[in-house]
Amino acid sequence: METRASTCMCVVVCVAALLSIAAAAGWDYLDGAKGPSTWATNYETCGGMKQSPIDIVTSKVVDEDLGDFTFVGFGEDDEPVDAEMTLENNGHSIVVGVTGDYQVSGAGLGTTAYKVVQFHFHWGSVNSQGSEHTIDGKAYPGELHVVCFNTKYADFVTALNEPDGLTVLGFFLDVQAADNSVLAPLFDLLSMIRFEHEEEDLSTPVVFKNFFPADLSSYYRYSGSLTTPPCYEIVTWNVFTEPIMVSEAQLMLFRRQFANEQDAPANISLVDTFRPVEPVNDRTIYMNSGTAALVASYSLIAMVLVKVLASVLED
Numbered sequence: 556m557e558t559r560a561s562t563c564m565c566v567v568v569c570v571a572a573l574l575s576i577a578a579a580a581g582w583d584y585l586d587g588a589k590g591p592s593t594w595a596t597n598y599e600t601c602g603g604m605k606q607s608p609i610d611i612v613t614s615k616v617v618d619e620d621l622g623d624f625t626f627v628g629f630g631e632d633d634e635p636v637d638a639e640m641t642l643e644n645n646g647h648s649i650v651v652g653v654t655g656d657y658q659v660s661g662a663g664l665g666t667t668a669y670k671v672v673q674f675h676f677h678w679g680s681v682n683s684q685g686s687e688h689t690i691d692g693k694a695y696p697g698e699l700h701v702v703c704f705n706t707k708y709a710d711f712v713t714a715l716n717e718p719d720g721l722t723v724l725g726f727f728l729d730v731q732a733a734d735n736s737v738l739a740p741l742f743d744l745l746s747m748i749r750f751e752h753e754e755e756d757l758s759t760p761v762v763f764k765n766f767f768p769a770d771l772s773s774y775y776r777y778s779g780s781l782t783t784p785p786c787y788e789i790v791t792w793n794v795f796t797e798p799i800m801v802s803e804a805q806l807m808l809f810r811r812q813f814a815n816e817q818d819a820p821a822n823i824s825l826v827d828t829f830r831p832v833e834p835v836n837d838r839t840i841y842m843n844s845g846t847a848a849l850v851a852s853y854s855l856i857a858m859v860l861v862k863v864l865a866s867v868l869e870d
């Protein structure tokens with residue numbers, strides 16, 4: 556018994572030691588000892604072959620009819636009754652923890668639904684950078700990620716160990732003159748959670764479909780990873796082509812966040828919270844063109860009809 560007890564004790568101590576190494580290692584978005592170029596040293600998977608984000612080169616994208624998404628709980632009329640959302644500054648991002656049965660399925664995601672766990676933001680210090688994914692080398696001022704786990708697994712943590720464990724809905728953030736009124740209640744809370752580990756509840760959960768772009772049928776799809784350590788390669792990515800629009804003033808509220816706790820000796824601005832793009836390697840990037848393709852094919856048909864009519868009239 557004594558041997559078993561001491562073995563147990565060793566396991567506890569060893570695990571604690573490993574955890575403290577991981578905690579001490581840490582990571583950030585700065586250009587220093589914990590920055591993105593060092594992540595693979597402390598978190599092996601960050602050096603893998605299926606990493607995210609990537610630059611999407613539109614000339615290399617393969618058209619694929621993946622179909623539309625089915626969203627449950629995302630509209631005003633079908634919001635989960637127990638829906639709750641809590642904003643947290645976790646020192647790396649602003650994360651909105653989500654309670655309630657929000658589900659995503661369809662769109663070639665397999666036969667099981669994925670359940671929303673949280674959504675969070677990435678943003679830049681200036682408008683020319685901030686998104687994680689880029690399109691033909693172009694970055695947007697920011698990017699919103701809705702993280703969902705595959706319900707064929709018991710919970711989010713279990714899903715983290717599975718190759719089809721997560722799907723993420725990625726939306727670019729772009730700038731318009733007017734505030735985004737749907738996301739305004741969320742932006743209003745940012746001044747109360749400027750420091751790491753501070754959190755605030757949204758008094759009323761925001762309705763996803765009210766701030767999602769109108770066209771959800773045009774999106775890129777590829778197999779990738781978490782874009783932060785431990786960079787597990789378990790994410791089916793969906794990067795939508797139509798951005799979510801916010802104002803410059805709203806972006807400034809992100810830029811006023813800090814990466815440190817309130818009593819830290821010095822403040823570190825929480826900006827440029829994006830990982831640089833990773834190699835695509837041998838992956839295929841698919842595109843479901845949706846409405847955009849339909850419009851394109853309709854205009855092609857219209858063009859042909861006009862030409863036929865013109866030639867008939869000439870005769």
Ligand SMILES: [Zn+2]
Nearest residue numbers: 675677700782
């Ligand atoms: Zn993210």
